[in-house]
Amino acid sequence: MTPQLAVFFVLAAIAVLGAASLILQKHPIHSALSLIVVMVALAGLYLLLGAEFVAAVQIIVYGGAIMVLFIFVIMLLNAGVEEHTSISKMAGPPGLLLTVALAGFIAASLVRSTSTVQSTMQSGQIASTRDLSSMLFKDFVYPFELTSFLILVAVLGAIVLAHRERN
Amino acid sequence: MIPFLQANAELIITVVKIALLMFIVLTVNAYLTWFERKVVAHMQSRWGPHRVGPHGLLQPLADGVKFLFKEDPTPAGVDKFTYYLAPLLALALALTSIALIPFGPDPILLFGHKIYLGIVSPDINIGILGLFAITALGVYGVALAGWSSNSKYSLLGGLRSSAQMISYELALTMSVVGVLLLAGSFNLKDIINAQFNPRHPGLGILGWNIFPQILGFICFFIAAVAETNRVPFDLPEAESELVAGFHTEYASFKFAMFFIAEYTSMITVSALCSILFFGGWLSPFPASWTFTHYLPSLILIPAGLWVIWDGIHYETIFGKIILPGLGTAFVAIGAVLLALPVVNLYIQGPFWLLSKIFVFLFVYVWMRGTLPRFRYDQLMAFGWKFLLPVSIANVIITAFAILMWGAK
Amino acid sequence: MVPTNYYIVLSAILFGLGVLAFVFKRNVITIFMSIELMLNAVNLAFVAFSQATGKLDGQIFVLFVIVVAAAEAAVGLGIIILIARNRKSLNVERVDLLKL
Numbered sequence: 001m002t003p004q005l006a007v008f009f010v011l012a013a014i015a016v017l018g019a020a021s022l023i024l025q026k027h028p029i030h031s032a033l034s035l036i037v038v039m040v041a042l043a044g045l046y047l048l049l050g051a052e053f054v055a056a057v058q059i060i061v062y063g064g065a066i067m068v069l070f071i072f073v074i075m076l077l078n079a080g081v082e083e084h085t086s087i088s089k090m091a092g093p094p095g096l097l098l099t100v101a102l103a104g105f106i107a108a109s110l111v112r113s114t115s116t117v118q119s120t121m122q123s124g125q126i127a128s129t130r131d132l133s134s135m136l137f138k139d140f141v142y143p144f145e146l147t148s149f150l151i152l153v154a155v156l157g158a159i160v161l162a163h164r165e166r167n
Numbered sequence: 168m169i170p171f172l173q174a175n176a177e178l179i180i181t182v183v184k185i186a187l188l189m190f191i192v193l194t195v196n197a198y199l200t201w202f203e204r205k206v207v208a209h210m211q212s213r214w215g216p217h218r219v220g221p222h223g224l225l226q227p228l229a230d231g232v233k234f235l236f237k238e239d240p241t242p243a244g245v246d247k248f249t250y251y252l253a254p255l256l257a258l259a260l261a262l263t264s265i266a267l268i269p270f271g272p273d274p275i276l277l278f279g280h281k282i283y284l285g286i287v288s289p290d291i292n293i294g295i296l297g298l299f300a301i302t303a304l305g306v307y308g309v310a311l312a313g314w315s316s317n318s319k320y321s322l323l324g325g326l327r328s329s330a331q332m333i334s335y336e337l338a339l340t341m342s343v344v345g346v347l348l349l350a351g352s353f354n355l356k357d358i359i360n361a362q363f364n365p366r367h368p369g370l371g372i373l374g375w376n377i378f379p380q381i382l383g384f385i386c387f388f389i390a391a392v393a394e395t396n397r398v399p400f401d402l403p404e405a406e407s408e409l410v411a412g413f414h415t416e417y418a419s420f421k422f423a424m425f426f427i428a429e430y431t432s433m434i435t436v437s438a439l440c441s442i443l444f445f446g447g448w449l450s451p452f453p454a455s456w457t458f459t460h461y462l463p464s465l466i467l468i469p470a471g472l473w474v475i476w477d478g479i480h481y482e483t484i485f486g487k488i489i490l491p492g493l494g495t496a497f498v499a500i501g502a503v504l505l506a507l508p509v510v511n512l513y514i515q516g517p518f519w520l521l522s523k524i525f526v527f528l529f530v531y532v533w534m535r536g537t538l539p540r541f542r543y544d545q546l547m548a549f550g551w552k553f554l555l556p557v558s559i560a561n562v563i564i565t566a567f568a569i570l571m572w573g574a575k
Numbered sequence: 576m577v578p579t580n581y582y583i584v585l586s587a588i589l590f591g592l593g594v595l596a597f598v599f600k601r602n603v604i605t606i607f608m609s610i611e612l613m614l615n616a617v618n619l620a621f622v623a624f625s626q627a628t629g630k631l632d633g634q635i636f637v638l639f640v641i642v643v644a645a646a647e648a649a650v651g652l653g654i655i656i657l658i659a660r661n662r663k664s665l666n667v668e669r670v671d672l673l674k675l
Contacts, residue, residue: 005577008581012585015585016585016588016589016592019588022605022608023595028605028608029246029314030249033249033252035608036307038589038615039615042615042618043300045585046619049582049623049626050626051622051625054634055293056296056297059303059304060296060299061641063303064303065333066611066645066648068306068307068310069652070608070648072329073655074604075314075322076326076656077655079604079665096595103591103594107583107586110586126292127625127634129292129293129353132634132635136638147642147643147646150643150646154650157650157653158653161650161657
C-alpha cells in the first residue's frame with residue numbers, strides 16, 4: 001500500500017460519503033455542505049493526478065463561487081426541510097437497482113477502453129500551468145472566446161430573471 | 168525509538184512545525200489585539216489597557232480567560248450542525264492559509280534534514296493560487312453563521328458580509344495578475360526572486376513590485392481590507408449597525424473563534440502584501456552594504472535597554488519584575504545575533520519579512536482608528552464599479568508594457 | 576501510482592449517486608445540486624484520462640466544463656427563484672402542471 005494509494009482511498013471515501021450524504025440529508029443546506037465536501041475531495045484527487053491548476057480552479061470557482069450561489073439561494077428562498085410526499089414507494093428498490101446497473105455499465109465500458117489507450121505519461125508528472133495556458137490560448141482560443149460570451153449571456157439572463165417587476 | 172524517528176523524519180518535523188507555528192500565530196493574534204487597543208487608544212488621546220499587567224500586557228490573557236469561562240448559550244431554533252460548524256470553518260480556513268506562507272528563503276540543515284521556515288517549502292507551484300482558494304472558501308464561515316443563528320439580524324448581516332466578501336474577492340484576484348505577469352509564475356519564491364534586482368546594483372528597493380504595480384497594490388490593499396471585514400468596510404459587523412451582524416448570536420468561545428479568524432486573516436493579508444509587492448524577504452538596501460546585517464541587533468538592544476529602564480521606574484511591583492526581564496531577553500537575543508554571524512546572516516530574510524508584516528498590521532490598525540465606515544450600497548458600488556474596472560485596467564496596462572518593453 | 580481504472584470506477588460511482596439524487600429527491604435545488612455532482616464525476620474521468628495519455632486536452636476540457644457549469648448554475652438558480660416566487664413551493668411535484 002503505497003502512500004499514494006492510501007491517500008486515494010481516503011479521498012475517494014470522503015467523496016463517496018459526501019455524495020451519499022447529499023442523498024440522505026433532509027435539509028437542502030446540509031446537502032449543499034455535503035456537495036462542498038465532495039468538491040474539496042475531488043480537488044484533492046486532482047492534485048494526486050498532478051493537475052494542480054485544475055484543482056485550484058475547482059476550489060475557487062466550484063467551491064468558492066457556484067456553491068456559494070447555491071447557499072445564497074437556499075437562504076433567500078428560506079428552503080425548509082423536505083416535505084414527505086406519498087409517491088409510489090414501489091419505485092424505490094427497482095430504481096436503486098437500475099442506477100447501480102447504470103454505474104456498473106459506465107465503469108465497465110470505460111475500464112475496457114483504457115486498455116486501448118496508450119499510456120505515455122510517466123508517473124508523478126505534474127502538468128505545468130504554462131503548457132496548459134499556451135494550449136488554451138493557441139489551440140483552444142475559439143472555445144475560450146465563446147465561453148466568455150456565454151458567461152456574459154448568463155450574467156444578463158440571471159439579472160433579467162431575478163429582477164423584481166416594478167409596477 | 169531512534170529508528171522510528173529516522174524513518175518518519177519528515178512527518179515528525181512537519182507535525183512539530185505545525186504545533187509551533189499554531190502556538191506562535193495564536194500568541195501573535197492575542198498580542199495583536201493588545202497592540203490594536205493600545206494604538207487606537209493613543210490615537211484617541213487615552214491610555215488603553217494599562218492596569219492588567221505592566222502596560223496592559225496581560226490583557227490578552229485576561230480576555231482569553233474571560234472567553235473560556237463565560238456562559239456559552241445556544242439560542243433556540245438554530246440549526247445545530249451548521250451553528251457549530253461555522254466558527255470552526257472560519258478558524259480552520261484562516262489558520263490553513265498561514266501554512267502556505269513561507270517565512271524565509273533558506274532551510275535550516277538539522278541532522279541532514281532540510282527544515283524550511285514555514286510549514287511547506289517556498290517552492291509550491293501554485294502558491295498564490297492555493298491562498299486564493301482558501302480565501303474563496305472563507306465566505307462559508309460568514310454565510311453559514313448568519314443563516315444558522317435563527318435571527319433576522321444575523322441573516323441580514325451574514326448575507327451582506329458574504330456578498331461583500333465575494334465582490335471584493337474578484338478585485339483581489341485581478342489586482343494580483345499584474346504581479347504574476349511580471350514574475351511569470353504562481354510560485355511565491357519566484358515572485359520574490361523576480362523582485363531581486365541585479366541590474367540596478369544600487370538600491371534593492373527599486374526592484375520591488377510596488378513601483379511598476381502601484382495601481383495593483385492600491386487595488387489589492389483596498390480589496391484585502393474589504394475581504395477581511397475590517398474598517399472602513401466593517402458595516403456588517405459593526406456594533407452600531409445590525410447589532411453585531413453575523414456573529415450576534417455567538418457567545419464566548421465561538422465568538423473568540425471568529426475574532427481569531429479575523430485577526431489571522433489580517434496577518435495573512437499583510438504577509439501577502441509584503442511578499443507580492445514589497446519584496447518579501449529581500450532587504451531594501453543593496454547587498455554590498457553588509458553593515459545593514461547588524462540592523463536586527465541594532466533595533467533589539469536599544470529597545471531592550473529602554474524596556475529595562477522603563478521597568479525599573481514602573482509603579483507596580485509586578486511591572487518592576489516583568490519588564491526588566493522582558494528587556495533582558497531582548498538584549499540577550501540582540502547580543503547572540505551579534506556574536507554568531509552565521510545565525511545573523513540566516514535571520515536577515517525572516518527579519519525583513521516580519522518587519523514588513525508588522526508595518527502593514529500597523530497600517531490596518533491605523534485605519535481602524537482613523538476612518539469612518541462605508542454605507543453598504545456605497546461599499547458595493549465601490550467594489551463593482553470602481554475597483555474591479557481599475558484592476559482589470561491594471562492587467563491590460565501591465566500586459567501592454569511587458570509586450571512593448573520585455574519583462575520589465 | 577494509482578491505476579487509472581480506480582479513478583474511472585470512482586467517477587462511475589459518483590455519477591450513479593448523482594443520478595440517484597436526481598431521481599429520488601423532491602427539492603428542486605437539491606436536484607440541481609445532483610446535476611453539479613454528475614458534472615464533477617465526469618470531470619474526474621477527464622482528468623484521469625488526461626494523466627493516463629499524457630496530453631493536456633482533458634484538463635482544458637475540464638476548465639470549459641467548469642465554466643459552463645457556472646453559467647448554467649447562474650441561469651438555473653434564477654429560474655428556480657422565479658418558480659419559487661410563482662408557485663410558493665420548492666417541491667417539484669407542485670411544478671408539474673402548467674396551471675398554477
